[in-house]
Amino acid sequence: MRRTFSIVLLTLAVSMVLAQESVSPAPRGSAIAEEHTKWIDSVLRSILTIKPGVTRKDLLRVFTVEGGVFSRTRRKYVYKECPYIKVDVEFTLVGSEDKTVSEMPEDIVTSISRPYLEDGITD
Numbered sequence: 001m002r003r004t005f006s007i008v009l010l011t012l013a014v015s016m017v018l019a020q021e022s023v024s025p026a027p028r029g030s031a032i033a034e035e036h037t038k039w040i041d042s043v044l045r046s047i048l049t050i051k052p053g054v055t056r057k058d059l060l061r062v063f064t065v066e067g068g069v070f071s072r073t074r075r076k077y078v079y080k081e082c083p084y085i086k087v088d089v090e091f092t093l094v095g096s097e098d099k100t101v102s103e104m105p106e107d108i109v110t111s112i113s114r115p116y117l118e119d120g121i122t123d
Contacts, residue, residue, distance in 0.1 A: 043079065043115075044115070046079075047115050049062065051112065056104065058109075059077065059089065059109060062080060063077035063078060063080060066086060067120075072103050074089070075091075075103075076088050084118065085117060086117070086118050087113050087116070091107040092108040093107055
């Protein structure tokens with residue numbers, strides 16, 4: 001039920017952002033609304049491929065880093081196709097346990113938040 005609620009919420013929010021490009025929102029059931037829904041479905045399917053146990057390298061196929069404060073063990077990532085879709089990710093360090101060492105592609109995702117919408121962060 002939580003997943004369904006998250007999907008509905010994300011669909012509505014992204015549809016609202018995309019609808020701002022037109023003068024008026026697309027009527028429900030229109031071709032534009034259907035395209036938006038299909039796009040959100042593909043976004044969610046892509047995001048759901050990133051689960052605990054995958055590597056940072058796998059994560060970077062779908063997401064890119066977000067600016068702001070971060071550490072090697074915890075960072076915010078942005079969906080590559082839309083800078084408003086974000087997740088927070090925690091890692092288990094592989095190799096050096098020194099948190100000051102740069103991020104390693106082999107670090108393991110231990111948790112990933114539900115996707116959420118947020119304006120961009122600029123450093």
